[in-house]
Amino acid sequence: MLILFTVTLSACSINSNDKNSWNHIKQQHKVVIGLDATFVPMGYENQQGNITGFDVDVAKAVFKQYNIKPVFQPIDWSMNITELRNKTIDLIWNGFSINSQRKKVVNFTEPYLSNDQVLVTMKKSKISSLNEMHGKTLGVQAGSSGLNELNNNPKLLKQYIKNQSPVLYNSFTNAFIDLSSKRIDGLLIDSTYANYYVNHQKNPNDFSIVHSDFPKEYFAVGVRKDNDEMTNAINKGLNKIAKNGELKRICQKWFGKNYESPLLK
Known part of the structure; x- marks a missing residue:
């Protein structure tokens, strides 16, 4: 005892x-x-x-x-x-x-x-819906909830993108650089980041924020x-x-x- x-x-x-x-x-x-x-x-x-x-x-x-x-x-x-x-x-x-x-x-x-997951594109690409990403290159951050939702709901977006596989980034900053340089066609990202980033750009109207049917977070x-x-x-x-x-x-x-x-x- x-x-x-x-x-x-x-x-x-x-x-x-x-x-x-x-x-x-x-x-x-x-x-x-x-x-x-x-x-x-x-x-x-x-x-x-x-x-x-x-x-x-x-x-x-x-x-x-x-x-x-x-x-x-x-x-x-x-x-x-x-x-x-x-x-x-x-x-x-x-x-x-x-x-x-x-x-x-x-x-x-x-x-x-x-928070919501949204698709950010360049307005010149004229991509205004998720299914218009057919054959296009998508960027997403490694370890992010966006990547998790992409994989858990493949019919919403993953089935359309090139090779049905996204380009993974360590940070959204690098992903936005590639988006602006047209190395990717769209970026799946948190709405909180997307809204703030786009609104603080020199030319916010160069970007489009496409809302999605991914579950609210x-x-x-x-x-x-x-x-x-x-x-x-x-x-x-x-x-x-x-x-x-x-x-x-x-x-x-x-x-x-x-x-x-x-x-x-």
Whole structure:
């Protein structure tokens, strides 16, 4: 009995001292957030070399309540879940869409923003629907929810594209360069990125944003499966900034009136 009690106490001690546990993060006043530093406007590196964006502002507002400083760590987005599992990051927070595959391996917080998959084309191509991508080259980001939806709903778009296989990119920035240079004909991308990127171009009318029938998505924070305390703390923080008006202010700062948040209904 005494041996069993001692072993149990030892296990609890190890768990509480885990450098990635919620208790340890509160003690250290620091949390490491993994993001794709090219994902405008969610989380990206600006011209001054600083990480900024919608998700950055929301994360700061949530963790300010706990006197915790978020450290934003750029990662290879296709490796986001691996980075989380390996504990090189504490969270995935960068336009991270909820889907059934990801639910199997990560905890999700409550969703805080809605999103859609859209097809971006150059207006000169005169592509105004998904089926007009027949025989055309499609770009998509590796590890993205767009790639997941493309594969899960092949009749919507995949069956039309050249070789029924997209060109994969590490970042949407490079994909937009290839789209503008006509190396690809279309780009499947999150509407939040597409709207912001196109609206901030010198000639926005050069682009077309084609809406699709892919299922509506919801952004949430990805947390390790064994960290329910972290998940609950973030949910509490998100709901607090939704109630006090801070989430709405951040949404309007980055999206104007063009946003939808499940927490603000």
